[in-house]
Amino acid sequence: MKLRSAICLTSAALALAVLTLAGTLPAGATDKIDPVADAKAFQKFFTDKFPKVKFEDFVNGPYSMNEDLHRQWQEKEQFPPYEFSLEMGKEMFSKPFKNGTSYEDCFPNKGIGIRQNYPYFDEKEGKVITLELALNRCREANGEPPFSYVKDEMAALTAYMAFTSRGKPMDIKIPNDPRALEAFQNGKEYFYTRRGQLNFSCATCHVQSPGERIRAEILAPALGIMNAMPIYRSEWSGMGTTSRRFTTCNSQIRAVPLNPQDDEYRNVEYYLSYVSNGLPISGPGARP
Amino acid sequence: MRNKMFKSALALALLAAGATSALAAGAEEDFKTAYAAAESANKEAGKLRNQWTTTASTLAAAKKAADAGDFDKATASAKEAEALAKASIFQATSERTRWKEMEIR
Numbered sequence: 001m002k003l004r005s006a007i008c009l010t011s012a013a014l015a016l017a018v019l020t021l022a023g024t025l026p027a028g029a030t031d032k033i034d035p036v037a038d039a040k041a042f043q044k045f046f047t048d049k050f051p052k053v054k055f056e057d058f059v060n061g062p063y064s065m066n067e068d069l070h071r072q073w074q075e076k077e078q079f080p081p082y083e084f085s086l087e088m089g090k091e092m093f094s095k096p097f098k099n100g101t102s103y104e105d106c107f108p109n110k111g112i113g114i115r116q117n118y119p120y121f122d123e124k125e126g127k128v129i130t131l132e133l134a135l136n137r138c139r140e141a142n143g144e145p146p147f148s149y150v151k152d153e154m155a156a157l158t159a160y161m162a163f164t165s166r167g168k169p170m171d172i173k174i175p176n177d178p179r180a181l182e183a184f185q186n187g188k189e190y191f192y193t194r195r196g197q198l199n200f201s202c203a204t205c206h207v208q209s210p211g212e213r214i215r216a217e218i219l220a221p222a223l224g225i226m227n228a229m230p231i232y233r234s235e236w237s238g239m240g241t242t243s244r245r246f247t248t249c250n251s252q253i254r255a256v257p258l259n260p261q262d263d264e265y266r267n268v269e270y271y272l273s274y275v276s277n278g279l280p281i282s283g284p285g286a287r288p
Numbered sequence: 289m290r291n292k293m294f295k296s297a298l299a300l301a302l303l304a305a306g307a308t309s310a311l312a313a314g315a316e317e318d319f320k321t322a323y324a325a326a327e328s329a330n331k332e333a334g335k336l337r338n339q340w341t342t343t344a345s346t347l348a349a350a351k352k353a354a355d356a357g358d359f360d361k362a363t364a365s366a367k368e369a370e371a372l373a374k375a376s377i378f379q380a381t382s383e384r385t386r387w388k389e390m391e392i393r
Contacts, residue, residue: 030385038392041392042392043393045392118352187389188391192388192390192391193383193387194383194386194387195338195379195380195383196340197339197340197342197372197375197376200377201387201390202301203390204390207390207392208390251341254338254340254341254342255338255339255340255341256340256344258337264337
């Protein structure tokens with residue numbers, strides 16, 4: 001009798017412990033995080049939805065969705081609107097800082113042809129490092145003030161670095177580190193979470209409605225969307241960084257944007273870049 | 289007799305003025321209460337990383353109306369801002385699980 005009571009009591013305690021543990025885990029944490037399966041499903045979704053679009057053409061955003069726009073873009077590429085930024089970036093990149101070092105000293109392969117590896121997960125820091133963040137850290141480590149994440153200088157530097165990687169397939173790694181998996185998962189959650197008064201998520205436009213019009217714009221597919229960054233946008237009459245794209249997307253849906261390079265933005269960039277692995281870098285891009 | 293009438297009129301005028309200022313003070317207090325509630329709800333939305341731009345602009349409109357002395361309008365705007373902030377809190381809370389409905393699998 002005593003033994004039976006003890007077994008019952010132990011079972012009840014175990015059940016309670018399991019329930020308590022489940023209650024403390026974040027939503028979705030009980031699901032296995034599987035970036036490989038996620039990327040496969042993500043790419044399949046778009047290739048099934050747009051069977052006529054060549055895989056590598058997804059990086060051209062709205063131009064891959066509409067034949068007329070595609071023709072306009074091909075003409076535009078003869079005298080690309082981002083050219084001025086590219087030249088500025090090239091000049092800035094090779095100019096030494098006051099201490100004699102330059103950007104080349106902060107990056108592998110002197111910063112040439114490495115865009116496809118960003119963002120990466122830094123296991124020492126336990127966080128995602130984007131190219132924009134790495135550039136500003138390089139400046140600060142060498143006694144230079146950081147650039148604004150949304151303005152021309154940062155766009156010019158990343159434009160030049162992207163250009164040196166053109167055609168190379170996006171190659172984002174997720175190390176075998178639970179923190180990296182968590183960053184990927186948090187980025188995914190951010191991507192699908194509705195926010196702002198308009199109750200839109202990133203996916204509302206870029207998964208549910210690519211190719212559709214929103215006012216005068218044709219929405220880009222999420223697949224390959226990071227590969228074209230930074231971009232010249234006619235709507236902005238200038239260049240824009242990834243940070244600028246994220247913050248303006250938030251404002252457009254009436255959500256107060258977070259600070260550029262906050263963890264949420266770094267994680268969503270990590271997620272979006274990873275699921276576009278294999279697609280070529282096409283940045284800098286031009287958009288209507 | 290005339291003096292008595294004058295005193296009564298003066299008393300009436302003072303009473304009316306007092307009532308008006310008491311009403312104004314009441315309206316200002318109502319605004320302050322409504323504004324504080326809206327600000328508090330918006331702060332809560334901030335902790336959830338989900339503030340709305342419209343909450344901020346409605347709070348600003350409330351403050352502007354209050355600065356101009358229009359406390360009825362200011363209170364109405366503050367109450368609207370509180371409702372917006374509460375909606376953003378609801379959104380952030382429900383999206384903790386709802387986001388999965390949109391996920392590509």
